[in-house]
Structure formats: structure tokens, C-alpha cells
Amino acid sequence: MGIEIERKFLVANEGWRQDAENTPGAHSTLMCQGYLSSNADRIVRVRIDGEQAFLTIKGRAQGGIDNISRGEWEYPIPVADAQDLLKLCEQPLIEKTRYRIPHEGHVWEVDEFFAENAGLIVAEVELESEQQAFARPAWLGEEVSHDKRYANANLLRHPFSQWDK
Amino acid sequence: MGIEIERKFLVANEGWRQDAENTPGAHSTLMCQGYLSSNADRIVRVRIDGEQAFLTIKGRAQGGIDNISRGEWEYPIPVADAQDLLKLCEQPLIEKTRYRIPHEGHVWEVDEFFAENAGLIVAEVELESEQQAFARPAWLGEEVSHDKRYANANLLRHPFSQWDK
Numbered sequence: 001m002g003i004e005i006e007r008k009f010l011v012a013n014e015g016w017r018q019d020a021e022n023t024p025g026a027h028s029t030l031m032c033q034g035y036l037s038s039n040a041d042r043i044v045r046v047r048i049d050g051e052q053a054f055l056t057i058k059g060r061a062q063g064g065i066d067n068i069s070r071g072e073w074e075y076p077i078p079v080a081d082a083q084d085l086l087k088l089c090e091q092p093l094i095e096k097t098r099y100r101i102p103h104e105g106h107v108w109e110v111d112e113f114f115a116e117n118a119g120l121i122v123a124e125v126e127l128e129s130e131q132q133a134f135a136r137p138a139w140l141g142e143e144v145s146h147d148k149r150y151a152n153a154n155l156l157r158h159p160f161s162q163w164d165k
Numbered sequence: 166m167g168i169e170i171e172r173k174f175l176v177a178n179e180g181w182r183q184d185a186e187n188t189p190g191a192h193s194t195l196m197c198q199g200y201l202s203s204n205a206d207r208i209v210r211v212r213i214d215g216e217q218a219f220l221t222i223k224g225r226a227q228g229g230i231d232n233i234s235r236g237e238w239e240y241p242i243p244v245a246d247a248q249d250l251l252k253l254c255e256q257p258l259i260e261k262t263r264y265r266i267p268h269e270g271h272v273w274e275v276d277e278f279f280a281e282n283a284g285l286i287v288a289e290v291e292l293e294s295e296q297q298a299f300a301r302p303a304w305l306g307e308e309v310s311h312d313k314r315y316a317n318a319n320l321l322r323h324p325f326s327q328w329d330k
Binding site: 036037039041042044055057059071073075077081084085088089090 | 201202204206207209220222224236238240242246249250253254255
């Protein structure tokens with residue numbers, strides 16, 4: 001088991017697109033993911049990430065006051081299996097482009113969503129401890145780590161296009 | 166993906182125990198399994214089978230009139246992962262001894278359940294097609310392939326000890 005500790009933010013402006021193009025080591029992949037279980041106690045996710053695919057299980061977030069840690073188990077699976085499994089998943093699926101942008105020792109993952117969640121852009125950073133410091137890119141906006149609407153499993157039932165904004 | 170085609174029976178008497186002891190190649194293992202999803206459209210099972218562990222996904226049963234076929238995807242995982250994942254699963258877990266008994270070209274799996282399902286004994290045979298013939302052991306009882314109460318995922322919520330018998 002790994003422990004996943006991540007913080008999630010909106011973006012304040014479009015500056016991340018330049019970083020995604022110009023930062024050495026930055027790259028992007030198309031992701032399609034679905035949920036065999038979107039129950040927050042035991043999330044089971046199928047994801048195709050470019051040429052790879054994974055089956056991932058996540059437990060309920062718990063830990064410190066920030067509640068941003070949770071158990072995560074991830075297994076690589078054949079892409080052909082993932083394509084079949086995505087058909088079993090709760091619908092709709094979640095599609096997004098993930099841009100990975102190195103910034104001062106961390107890699108930021110900026111997800112630009114499509115389809116029912118078009119318009120939503122979220123930036124995440126994975127930390128080694130809940131207290132670990134990190135440098136904020138200039139384009140980083142409001143933190144939404146604790147706003148459950150932004151959990152990908154919740155975007156299934158309440159897609160961004162249907163939010164009161 | 167594999168397709169799982171299996172038929173399930175009660176046992177008519179205790180004769181299977183002698184076969185489990187005396188048939189060359191017969192053996193038994195202790196199984197503990199739980200469900201990350203018990204939704205019949207997308208079952209996700211964690212199972213420790215003796216010294217091995219598996220993560221298994223099953224789609225809804227479909228196919229011929231007998232409705233005994235379904236998609237199945239199975240991935241070996243470390244036993245230590247399975248022990249952690251079982252804690253995430255819906256409770257209670259299902260514990261049973263599985264006896265594997267060769268009989269005229271097929272291997273019968275006889276499951277003897279414990280705990281909330283004590284008293285339940287079920288024999289299954291896996292087939293290559295829904296029409297495939299198979300020899301019935303002398304101890305084989307009533308077929309229950311279509312009785313959803315006997316699905317392991319349903320034994321979670323309606324354990325054998327609570328059935329009207």
C-alpha cells in the first residue's frame with residue numbers, strides 16, 4: 001500500500017499553458033477513467049493514461065486535520081482489459097488531458113477536463129507528508145483540497161457543467 | 166477478459182468429503198474474500214486463496230437462456246495488499262474452505278462456508294460453453310445456478326444463517 005497525500009487547486013490564469021509548453025520535462029497525456037466503485041470508502045478506478053492502464057483502489061481520506069491522506073493501491077493492467085472494464089464502469093466516463101509540469105522540485109499535474117466537465121481545470125501536487133512545503137507556481141489559484149465536488153468520483157454524478165457558478 | 170461459465174449445486178449428502186480425501190489430485194485451501202463492490206453490474210472481489218491473492222472483476226451475468234456466463238478479469242496481487250484491501254471491503258468478509266475435487270474430466274469446487282454462512286455447502290463446476298456436458302458426482306444435489314441468494318456477493322447482506330429454511 002502507498003499513502004496518497006495530495007493538494008488540489010484551481011488555476012488563477014492561463015499561465016500554466018506556457019509552462020506546459022516551455023518547461024523542460026513537461027509533457028501531457030490523454031486520460032480516460034471510470035469507476036467500478038465511486039463509494040468514498042472504497043473507490044475502484046480504471047484509468048487509461050496514454051499507452052498504459054491501471055486499476056487503482058483508494059480508501060477513505062483520513063489522517064491529520066487536513067484529511068488529505070489516503071491509502072492507495074495501484075496495479076498496471078493491459079490496455080485492452082481497461083477498454084473492456086471501462087464499459088462496465090458507472091457512466092459517464094471522465095476524460096481529461098493531464099499536463100505534468102515540473103516546478104521547483106515537484107511535478108504539478110494540471111487536469112483539463114472534457115465533455116460534461118469541460119471548463120474545469122484543476123492543478124494537483126503530490127506530497128510526501130501533509131506538512132511538506134512546496135513552491136506555488138504563479139498561475140496557482142484557490143485551494144480546493146477539501147471541496148468534495150472536485151473529487152473525480154463525484155464529477156460523475158455532479159459534472160462541472162451542472163454546477164451553480 | 167475471460168468468460169466465466171459456471172453451474173452451481175447444493176450437495177445431496179456428505180459423500181463429497183470422502184472424494185475430497187481419496188481422489189488423486191484433490192486438495193483444499195482456506196479462502197477469505199471481500200467485496201469492494203457487490204453491485205451485480207460490476208463486482209470487485211478481493212480474495213486470499215491459501216498463499217495467493219487476487220483482485221477479480223465480474224460483469225453482470227448475461228448470454229444464453231441459462232444466463233450463467235459473465236465477463237471476468239482476474240489479477241494476482243501481493244497477499245499483504247489483499248490483507249489491507251480486505252479491511253476496506255464491505256463487511257462481513259466471507260470465509261470458506263474450498264475443496265477441489267477432480268471428477269471425470271472436470272474439477273468440482275466444493276465450498277464449505279464459515280461464520281455467518283456456516284452450514285452452507287455449495288458445489289460448482291466451470292464449463293467451456295453453456296451447453297457443455299459434464300458427469301454428475303453421486304453426492305450432487307439440486308442446481309441453484311439461478312438462485313441469486315447463493316451468489317457470494319449476496320451472502321454478505323443475507324447470510325445463510327438468516328435465511329428462512
